[in-house]
Amino acid sequence: MLAELFLDAARSCQGHSPLTHALLVAAAGDLARGGVTARVMAGAECDRQGTVPGLRFAGALHRLVLEGRAPALAAHYPTAGGEPDLRTLWDDVLPVLHEHADELRAAIASTVVQTNEPGRSAPLFGGLQTATHLAAVAAGRRTRFPVRLLEVGASGGLNLRPHRIAYLVDGVKLGDPGSAFALDPRWTGRPPADLDHNLRLVRRAGCDLDPVDVTTEDGRLHLQSFVWADQVHRFERLRAALDLAQLDPVPVRRAAGPEWLAEQLARPERDVLTVVWHSVVWQYTSPADRAMGRAVLADAAGRATPMAPLALLVYEPRRTHGADPYQFQLLLKLWPAGVSLRLGSGAGHGIPFTWDPRPWT
Numbered sequence: 001m002l003a004e005l006f007l008d009a010a011r012s013c014q015g016h017s018p019l020t021h022a023l024l025v026a027a028a029g030d031l032a033r034g035g036v037t038a039r040v041m042a043g044a045e046c047d048r049q050g051t052v053p054g055l056r057f058a059g060a061l062h063r064l065v066l067e068g069r070a071p072a073l074a075a076h077y078p079t080a081g082g083e084p085d086l087r088t089l090w091d092d093v094l095p096v097l098h099e100h101a102d103e104l105r106a107a108i109a110s111t112v113v114q115t116n117e118p119g120r121s122a123p124l125f126g127g128l129q130t131a132t133h134l135a136a137v138a139a140g141r142r143t144r145f146p147v148r149l150l151e152v153g154a155s156g157g158l159n160l161r162p163h164r165i166a167y168l169v170d171g172v173k174l175g176d177p178g179s180a181f182a183l184d185p186r187w188t189g190r191p192p193a194d195l196d197h198n199l200r201l202v203r204r205a206g207c208d209l210d211p212v213d214v215t216t217e218d219g220r221l222h223l224q225s226f227v228w229a230d231q232v233h234r235f236e237r238l239r240a241a242l243d244l245a246q247l248d249p250v251p252v253r254r255a256a257g258p259e260w261l262a263e264q265l266a267r268p269e270r271d272v273l274t275v276v277w278h279s280v281v282w283q284y285t286s287p288a289d290r291a292m293g294r295a296v297l298a299d300a301a302g303r304a305t306p307m308a309p310l311a312l313l314v315y316e317p318r319r320t321h322g323a324d325p326y327q328f329q330l331l332l333k334l335w336p337a338g339v340s341l342r343l344g345s346g347a348g349h350g351i352p353f354t355w356d357p358r359p360w361t
């Protein structure tokens with residue numbers, strides 16, 4: 001039942017976003033009573049848990065706030081300069097639900113929850129430095145290869161500019177020191193490579209089942225609306241990444257990963273390191289897609305040569321036997337060098353991150 005799904009979503013943000021938690025708990029109560037939330041969610045009663053109706057509801061409201069169309073509610077939203085008052089929040093939500101019920105219902109029915117976390121560019125940057133270093137060593141080259149970066153599940157493509165960000169490490173700006181987009185990656189340990197190397201990304205491409213066009217205001221608002229509204233640091237990071245994307249657009253093709261990858265990898269490219277990258281995508285793919293993705297990659301790996309090397313770099317949650325049931329790990333495979341490393345682990349959004357390279361078996 002929908003109210004239960006709202007409570008599930010509320011539990012997922014407990015401890016991370018008091019505002020979204022309070023909103024979803026109150027909305028679940030209103031749904032159960034048959035209040036205005038039931039009218040807003042009409043048609044979504046049978047939606048699957050995986051479509052997270054509660055977060056679609058919260059995102060649609062957040063979007064109205066960001067558009068400046070719900071000023072009284074905006075007073076609770078830090079992303080709009082407000083300060084949450086959880087005791088009066090629902091009183092200020094209700095008039096917005098009544099006034100915009102039809103529009104909200106249409107928006108909630110037509111959207112999927114869509115995120116793109118640019119904090120993951122920090123482990124990607126360190127991973128690319130490591131991969132280019134190891135590929136050069138394996139090929140006996142004094143200079144590193146330039147990179148062709150292929151991202152599967154790229155969303156809005158915000159992680160396709162890891163070389164255009166300034167990373168503040170040990171008081172020094174790495175990457176692109178002059179960039180207006182700066183990240184403090186909060187690293188423990190360091191990647192096993194010289195980080196002063198000037199990464200060159202000569203080609204970049206991405207695909208997604210549901211790409212977001214961040215060159216449009218609609219696309220930018222779409223991604224911003226799904227950031228929990230009291231996580232201002234994430235919101236600002238996203239805004240900085242969106243601004244950078246305006247200056248350096250990279251289109252993301254609407255396509256399923258394995259088919260797209262097969263096309264991209266059909267011919268090995270000499271004198272570049274081809275890197276296939278994905279972050280927080282694996283859990284959303286079907287068993288058939290996974291099997292096909294593995295087969296496409298194995299095929300391309302078989303054709304890789306020292307002068308046309310191939311890397312797989314992924315940042316994904318993996319089950320562990322430790323205290324945490326799963327951990328976000330950065331993994332690197334390199335062909336034909338035969339490198340297979342678990343480079344480290346970090347927070348879901350990529351920051352902070354601990355470098356701790358060891359064999360990945």
Ligand SMILES: C[S@@+](CC[C@H](N)C(=O)[O-])C[C@H]1O[C@@H](n2cnc3c(N)ncnc32)[C@H](O)[C@@H]1O
Nearest residue numbers: 116117153155208209210256257279280281284
């Ligand atoms: C949680 S988002 C992560 C987006 C981005 N990689 C990041 O780290 O911010 C997962 C993305 O994977 C995409 N996706 C899921 N299955 C896919 C598939 N089979 N092929 C391509 N994209 C897929 C979704 O549409 C969604 O944009």
